[in-house]
Amino acid sequence: MKSSPLTSAEKFDTSRANEYGRQSRIALAGYDACQDLAACMLAASFGPASSAKILVVGAGGTAQEIIAMASLEPGWRFTAVDPSEPMLEAAKQQLEANHLLERTSLHLGRVEDLAADESYDAATLIGVFHHLDGDDAKRQIFQAIRAHLKPGAPLIVAGNQYAYASQPLLLAAWGQRWRQHGASPDEVKVKLGKILQGADPPHSEAAVQQLLHEAGFGDATRFFSSLFWSAWLTCKTG
Template identity: 30%
Template sequence: MSNKAASVFFDQKFSETYDERNRNLSPIFKNLHFLLGLVLADLPVNAHILCVGVGTGEEIIALSAAHPDWQFTGIEPSVPMAGICKEKIQEIGLADRCTILNGYLSDVDQGANYDAVLCLLVTHFITDHNERQLMFNDMYARLKEGGYLINADISDNMSSPQFQSILEKWKVMHKHSGASEQALENMEKALATHVSVVSKDKMESFLRGAGFALPVQFFQSLLIRAWYSKKE
């Protein structure tokens, strides 16, 4: 799936049910958001955060509560998802601290303007590895010196002896969130065709290729891994 194909996948119907379907998985994302706050604790009090593929804005909502002076820019290619994000931001009174744009990373002003870039569960939708590397390069370029990139992706070595075992637990997780039996049966095929699941080593090679000397994995929940990388 290309970057633009992924935006089509997140259509109106999918977007409207996105938060509800993820509600049963909220312990995973609450933990990830909690750890994000710890990793980013040394940012300036007035930090500006860029959220790439911001979805319905859950990471903005989580971080804004703990950091009342942070500013956020969210970029989201799906028109329905961006609309829902804007509505939620407006409803909780964050509109003066947030700018939500419908588009792609290339639509964000170039230049090292951000103290942190967040890209959560986005780049595995980019199956072309050259395109994926360019996206990491572009996120690096938009960071200030000393800024952080935090990325979370579905990542594992699908040819390893352990993969089939963790895949079964992954299916249990999706069953818990309401996935159909057909979706569960097709789970491995979907991971092999609709997204690009690469190993931890390959993910870190993307990050090093963008210019980050020391990517650090700080989170894992089954197949979801997250890294922080600092621009030195």
């Protein structure tokens, strides 16, 4: 059974939030590199810009995208949005440890809950869209983000693509990744079972591009890939 947008928020409970930093770095080989490159891609798309307001959607957990961007660009400020209270609290702790709370506004809820007149110079959506059930929910979050972006503003999108069962070699390699970090064969089997049942990724890069186009974004440039995961930069059109 696939997850729905509601259960996607609910499943990121306190237990999952507490282990998110370690588990995400195992599940995504190159986790920190992806976050670092996302910051570099945004900075490159801006050119010389001393200040910017960045909307960070699904910021809960490690807050690593904010940490990476803030380190690169000391004049940027951030609005962090997440529907999971435990995940947002985990992010808050990371931001506090890195002395970034004064540069970050935290919002428990969804993008649609932000004030209608709030606009941003850029946005990130990292590790979120494959948890949303169906194309309509994915398209809706892209559209909600677009509504808060200035004309031509960049958006970083990152997450899993492909139907998991359609890529058996990648799925097997994913299992080996967990084994590489100490999981037993039975534990690997359980983890892969949860993956197959707990998310609904787009079935191809072309599907991601189509969803972005339908939501009012231009062609996306892929800048990172790791097994099922890819990251792109696109910009608001119109």
